[in-house]
Amino acid sequence: MSQLASTPGTTRQSLSLRLARWRRTPVFYPLIGFIVVFIAMAVINDNFLTSSNMVNLARQASIIAIIAAGMSLAILTGGIDLSVGPVMALSGTVMAGLMVAGVPPVLAIVLGLLVGAAFGAFNGVFVAFAGMPPIIVTLATMGIARGLGLIYTGGYPISGLPQEFAFFGRGSLAGIEMPILIMIGVYAIGYVLLSHTATGRYLYAIGGNEEATRLSGIRVSRYKLLVYTLSGTTAAIAGLILTSRLMSGQPNAGVGFELDAIAAVVLGGAAITGGRGMILGTLVGALLLGVLNNGLNLMGVSPYLQNVIKGLIILLAIYISRKRTP
């Protein structure tokens, strides 16, 4: 928006034309919604717009945001990944377990991320090659991942992690906290992938019309496999941050995260039926959820009521964007 307003010398007509084009992008209404809620929170709450609270908010939102990035890809292709929460917990506990067993942190992290990727690929094989509906496949593997995490840990958190591991959840680089930096990195990669590569275009095409995409010579199955592998990977990255922040591997972490991630994607303007959406929209959606969580907490609203308010706002936001977008 500010970019539009500040362009010097544009005539009114071209401005309205560009505004019209802007309005057609899936991020337009999510962005408006975000700004409105953000301003509302800032007005209601004196402590909201402080720099420490802003950093706090971004850090809190980062885990859901990162998971939602992978979820965006699945939803874009007309699928969904319900297994992200348990996969996040499984990857995190594997990292923790390996480090406690004496494996160097870097290697433990890589292996933990691989566990997430492998689990995502496992989903992908069933979706892409067995042609099973993603919602069923990932519902089943959601239970499997949770169970494996509990078996691996015996149901107890794994603590006693090496101090340097705290860097990913609590450290910062160039003045920016690591969770925020990682989130920015994930979205930068996601943006380039979706908007500037052939692979990204294929994902939109698959969501738009899978059969036409296949008949025109695109190996749809491979790209679906890739999508679920990436979704598993982003869940594992979220697991890395969470484990590092808590300095323990929590087998029960991430309950309900898949729903927050789906909400972020849909709030970000993506069509749940696939083919339409933008990764930056998802980031806006995740931050919007973050603003709500943070703002309602600051206002001292009871957690029970928070759930109701959040749900209503999601309904309202999606109702408006449905009405407005063609």
Next chain:
Amino acid sequence: MTPLLSLRHISKSFPGVKALQDVSLDVHAGEVHALLGENGAGKSTLMKILCGIYRQDEGDIIIDGKTCDFHGYQDALNAGVGIIFQEFSLIPDLDAVDNIFLGRELRNRLGLRDRPGMIREAQRLFDRLKVSIPMDCPIAELSVADQQFIEIAKALSLDARILVLDEPTATLTPSEADHLFTIMRELREQQVGMVFISHHMEEIFTICDRVTVMRDGEKVDDCDIVSTTPDDLIEKMVGRRVENIFPEHRCDADYHDVVLDIEALRLDTNGPEHSLKLHRGEILGFAGLVGSGRTELAMGLIGATRPAHAKVSMEGKPVKLRHPATALKLGIGLLPESRKTQGLILPFSCRDNISLNNLTQFQGALPLIRRGQESRTAAELMASVRVKAPSPETPVGDLSGGNQQKVVIARWLGHQCKVLIFDEPTRGIDVGAKSEIYALMKELTAQGVSIIMISSELPEVLGLCDRAAVFYHGRIAAELQGEDLNSQSIMHHATGGLSS
């Protein structure tokens, strides 16, 4: 006599487009009224206004002398307007009876569904149409024609006195179409007024009483069918005289050069074995009735369905048919039968649709798409097939059928394809665009591309193909060439040698 239906001075604009400009149309009871015009002429918009789906900006809809104000489809139904859309609005998993009474089921004294009553009522409707249709199987298992008859029965059960048939024959075989005409004559006797949309002149002259011609959103003319000729109508429709819609016949085939040699191909383990040769620069027709196995073979040829057994070579080298991607690499492309469900990504722009399987050629050292290059190439391809669209960024869903088909063609021109399979390339496309697509196909063969054209329209096969394979019940019944390639022999083989 007051007309049953009178559309008076209808105008309608969409953002940026004047879709209809002062169009009037009268339909009398017991009249079949043809509505003729190229795609994009405004026929569909006019019919959608009649059915309450769109609202006119100006003008009146008058039924039986009463001005109607439609706020939705339901209002039109209540006023006695029924429409048979090109895409059926039936539920495939329900049977005929349940489909006809969907949403207004008859009930017995207990308030439960009165199935026997509904069956009786459905039978009465079918008797009225003089058709016999199984009532207790899901309609997905019935023929397209039967489904259409069910649609008509449903409209009649709603007391429709005005029936709009939007290209009803597009998916019917000739004998099914004849059956439909019998039904339409029956309804004419019963004083139903019908609006019939079709691109087939011979059908219009067979069944219609009057005709209204539209062009660019305006009414060009209306007259009695007996006082006009097909050439006259086509001229009014396209605004110029189309002497011959087929390019001058010229054989580009080199019969010494076999491009695609199907030595033995079985789609199913127990299915029939096909063998066929395609020569360089040839247009080979796949003729036959709908459902005779032509599309299935084409799908097998590009590996979209994996054949059970295949011994196929391309330019002398044996090839494996695993996936459309393999076919793409070999230079075999398919332009599918259904543009909207199999050909196009509807939410995509023209550019994105065209570059869909060409994207890798716009990559540099990094696997990133060079947007500028992509847009330029798409624009060039669009120009080369004469797509009429405001810009390459226009959503492909906004284009007319003919232009959508050209977009699909443009996609394949981005590759140096050796074999292109056109599956019903001109279905639902107006005469002008048809003629352009034929010319394009001839341009391709002149460049040495070999074409397989699946077509249910005999004039198309006869006018364009150098050779034709006639399908009957999943096998190739005959290969016809030269003198033998005529409508009698095609129909003879397509119907299993039963006719003639």
